[in-house]
């Protein structure tokens with residue numbers, strides 16, 4: 001059995017919407033209370049309180065703040081778990097310190113567990129969720145298997161989603177006894193040792209233009225609003241305005257989020273399509289360890305986008321290989337772009353502008369990237 005996350009769009013009615021938004025608030029409240037407590041303890045010289053003990057504190061919070069009794073109870077336990085993970089990341093991986101959460105953050109979510117079958121697909125378009133009951137949903141695939149938990153999320157564009165964690169049996173893909181090495185590049189996202197090049201995602205230009213249009217407006221409207229807020233403060237207005245009081249600003253923010261979401265969807269669809277195709281075609285996929293790629297740190301936008309796409313593609317290949325019974329091998333080859341994949345001759349360093357070269361030893365001509373992919377395959 002494999003755990004699989006299935007993203008579905010949900011359409012809560014106004015009552016259900018109010019309940020979801022209230023629950024975001026309860027979770028945020030508990031998060032902020034627990035975080036404030038941890039900080040206070042630390043300031044007083046106390047030790048970090050672990051997840052288990054934080055769960056006790058949640059009980060105490062429920063006694064003190066009775067409105068928390070309306071919360072979906074397992075969702076509050078996820079809050080202590082998430083905070084614990086955030087602290088672990090801070091302690092062990094030196095990531096940023098956990099932050100307080102704000103009502104104004106455009107994306108909100110909470111997670112709850114299935115208890116007594118309270119998360120269920122009732123029919124092709126109805127879903128049962130904890131505390132919310134029956135609501136309409138849409139999903140591109142048939143959901144089969146046991147649902148163990150759900151994340152309910154509100155996107156920056158105001159859409160509601162339920163991400164179901166399903167324990168399911170995945171049919172392995174037939175074996176095709178073929179191997180491939182893939183190199184990841186910038187102009188071409190993926191180059192295979194079979195000589196196939198998959199171009200980097202070309203975003204819809206119209207979409208990028210519209211996004212840029214709204215980004216400019218957003219920046220201008222933010223500046224304007226901040227000026228007016230400063231004026232209010234300077235003149236000691238009784239109820240000074242906040243950024244969220246500026247409707248034009250909020251609209252621009254929503255529009256930028258909308259285009260970001262569409263562009264992200266395009267990218268994800270492309271990468272899913274690509275990883276699925278590679279997995280159907282090959283049994284063993286060899287890729288270069290991305291850590292070596294990351295050494296080539298560069299602040300150019302093209303590189304940043306490529307980095308992001310590589311990471312996503314790599315993680316998709318990882319879990320899809322596991323699902324479908326294929327094998328992903330990471331290799332750490334050296335000099336992939338300078339060694340002849342035909343005879344092994346080392347032609348010394350090739351600068352980035354050299355796209356093609358001929359091996360002086362065996363006379364074969366190489367496409368730089370395809371040669372590299374072949375070296376990855378044989379590494």
Ligand SMILES: [Zn+2]
Nearest residue numbers: 340343359362
């Ligand atoms: Zn050669």
